[in-house]
Amino acid sequence: MEKGQYTLGIDFGTNSVRALIVDADTGEEVGTFVHDYTRGRDGIVEKPGDPNFARQHPLEYIEGLEAAVRGAIEAASDHGDVAENIIGIGIDTTGSTPMPVDESGQPLSFSERFSDNPNALAWLWKDHTSFAEAAQFTEQAKREPTDYTTYCGGIYSSEWFFSKVLHLSRVDPEVFSAAASFVEHCDVMPALLVGDTNPRNVIRSRCAAGHKAMFNAKWGGLPAQEFFSRVDRNLDGIISKLYRDSYTADTKVGGLCREWAEKLGLKEGIAVAAGTFDAHAGAVGAGIRAGTLVKIMGTSSCDMMIVPAEALNVAIRGICGQVDGSIVPGYIGVEAGQSAVGDIYAWYRDNVRWPLENILPETSFGRNLTPEKVSALMRESKDTVYDVLSEKGEKLRPGQSGLLALDWHNGNRTILVDPNLSGLIVGLNLQTRPEEIFRALIEATAFGSRVIMDRISEYGVSINDIITCGGLAEKNPYLMQIYADVTGRPIKVSRSAQTCALGTAMFGAVASRHYAKVEEAQEKMGGLKDIVYQPNPEKKPIYDRLFALYKRLHDAFGTRDFAENHFSVMKELLEIKRQTTQG
């Protein structure tokens, strides 16, 4: 029997790192291991009293890399000597998660001088301390002859690279000036593995550069130095510390160096691919292709497409970015998303569970409950609440509750790009029950998803079907069917439960030249589950009417231009309720 060949995907998340060993020919996942970070709260270094603050120690990455890879090899041990047959490594991380480094590429947090300084750590993607700086970049971009934010949605975010660099320069000039460069987490790791972390040599990810650092071929790479200097003189000379080129994730950065080959128990010299971001690797692992939208559903959603470059030569308004090669080389990678999806369901679930902790112990029935029992009940009820709400909600017809909601509990990422929004629900009456509200919230997130699809479609990009992945997609047929019915498109579910690690393993396979192209790796290594959620054509007319009302409220509360009377909104919801209750 021919010996198998494997690739290794390493997926650095917010709280843990996963290593996955995949058969390079069949996609079979032969071993995986998750290492949880150990510092701060679940790996996040926080600052009391500042909810915007989120840092991470780069040591987590180094320790985690070794633990996860060794764990995955161990887990694959019944497949024979897998480690010896690993031919390539791919890496994805969260982002934008930059860290200041010295001239050798060593994170400043490793130096004694800054060992206790949280500003020298990696600035985790969800660190929002730089919101003022983000606004400044957006403002200045609008004043420039070239709006450098054009291809990242027109609004620069506090989560992104330059906001964080500028904020660092202001709050900690010492760290800032000690930094020879600033490197994304996803670029640090491949450099480390090939044994050359010199920031001048580090291969920078196209995905990170394009989506988070305004890198675009239209203006020859990063924005002009003058732009940064006009934002703040602190940034004078910043470009010279950074990079001129960026690379797609199929690029071979180099061969695995001896030191790390030994640490990981892998063969020296095997291909290490350029880094990318988790969601984009996930899209590849899920099976993204032209005409298929990949939707990664978790606490929030990330909606991605790839479009042949010649088919998209204008900027789609309001999306999170469109970057050549950011997902699959040779295509424009389009990224959009919703600020809260699973988070909204969990919020409602937690309000439904709330009485078990806050009312029950106040009654004669629950007065003797120990705090431990209450905690156990709260834990157990997480799933029970979802189960009961789903079971009851499934019996409702679309429109029957008379409810309509806006899914802006955490703002709107696409297409409004506005954090200063909030959730809304209308159509409440004295008979409204929790399962109706829960269903309305699910429908709202599906309507939000439809708005994104409509926006992308307006630019001539057709969306034939949807592939979902993530925990919500796997566990909730109720949810998936509503999404299919609301969007009117078949919804498929990726076969793998760890599409990010799988996608990045595919990049490892291409970097090692096992495949010539990402598409080939997808073809051989990817796949879908058997189930397809087909839209029910009978439900379409009602959902179309509800969506029109959703869009009306969306435009009324979310844009500056829509000024109409809404007398008909409650009337039509009641009319729909009446018709669907009888129907």
Next chain:
Amino acid sequence: MEKGQYTLGIDFGTNSVRALIVDADTGEEVGTFVHDYTRGRDGIVEKPGDPNFARQHPLEYIEGLEAAVRGAIEAASDHGDVAENIIGIGIDTTGSTPMPVDESGQPLSFSERFSDNPNALAWLWKDHTSFAEAAQFTEQAKREPTDYTTYCGGIYSSEWFFSKVLHLSRVDPEVFSAAASFVEHCDVMPALLVGDTNPRNVIRSRCAAGHKAMFNAKWGGLPAQEFFSRVDRNLDGIISKLYRDSYTADTKVGGLCREWAEKLGLKEGIAVAAGTFDAHAGAVGAGIRAGTLVKIMGTSSCDMMIVPAEALNVAIRGICGQVDGSIVPGYIGVEAGQSAVGDIYAWYRDNVRWPLENILPETSFGRNLTPEKVSALMRESKDTVYDVLSEKGEKLRPGQSGLLALDWHNGNRTILVDPNLSGLIVGLNLQTRPEEIFRALIEATAFGSRVIMDRISEYGVSINDIITCGGLAEKNPYLMQIYADVTGRPIKVSRSAQTCALGTAMFGAVASRHYAKVEEAQEKMGGLKDIVYQPNPEKKPIYDRLFALYKRLHDAFGTRDFAENHFSVMKELLEIKRQTTQG
């Protein structure tokens, strides 16, 4: 010691009748008794499958009258021979609750022919089977040279007298044609007590006639016969079966007849006052006077004022009615109200309790609960939920939740007069907790109340303070303080817990000439509790901003004319939240 003199107030509610014996000089309540109705569900004869259907057997009234009065006398026994010293009787009932009667005034339901026919029963105020007929009256009124609905809000209701009469004529011509007249419950009772129920002689209540039957001196009493005939030829000749005059509740209908004196154990010949509706009697009992709005708060609210006739010669748009003498003789009685107040709180409470019944028994912790235990827990938790939500909610500053709600879960009675509306809540985020939503709902009902007061004030009627009564007012300081802060007016609470029966006892005292005027009876027999909820001036600016947003949504969703952009709404709620959280 001088022997006391007493009056008897009899208050017929939806599910029971209360008799109250009151010291005519001091207002001391010396004996009371409540008799629950016995037929149907809590006294209401329902029709399976038709939630609009609500009838009541007139025998309830006769049986209940005797039981309640005898019970009250018994309860007053330690005050000496009270029964002998009762000098007058007043009666209030629900309404519009008309019943078909024969030529002697006997309810048709007492005849053998119709004994099993629910159409021959009293049509309870909340019977909504006549909604189509109501719409026809409204429509026709707009086509007439005189709009007969002018002084009852401009929209005729399915709950009102003529809607019910017309509906009866259509669904049961046999009962309709057997009816010599149609008499309101509040007019039947005094007639019965004085021993002359002949419909031609029955003293008809000004309150019932003016608020529910379009009776107004401006057009010489009831609307013209032609109006009714144009609505439906079924109503040809209807006016000849009805009445030309109507009377205020201080009118002495006659002396108590021997038969009923014996039945009740009272002296023959004592004064019996004309009937009125419960809410209006309650306003009198609570201490209504010019400049004071009386707010009866229960499942819904009834907001009442009295205005000197010369001070109000135009119709206030959107209120439930303005009728000369309907509350206190010599004043225009103004009635407005909110379709749901306590009902909204109870709805939310029930959704908060819902998991105790629907989630808890599905967990390992609650799996062994018997249905009886669950029921007991649900009963007990009613109060617990209110207590916990109030305790937590009291700690919130106005605006701190960032929430704003519309209180239209059961439509809007005043000033929009529109049942086809629904509840709305905006400002939700992933941290929103139940006590915040509950507080937003309370604030919404208070904003709704402020809209009513603003509307009345626009017509030059000033409102200096508010007297509340009803269960909510007595039990909820949290609620009362929010109302004071939102409306910017001191809120007082009536001393009596049974203002309807007390008010009607005052009418008994005036009918007996113990007092010359209702105001004198109020002065001697009424009173307030010591507590006054003073508006907190520090909270006013925030509530003013929130109210402006409430009014914006109110007009946007509730009227046809308001067409503006709402981009600022969520922004301002977030801004208020930010300021009040820091502040």
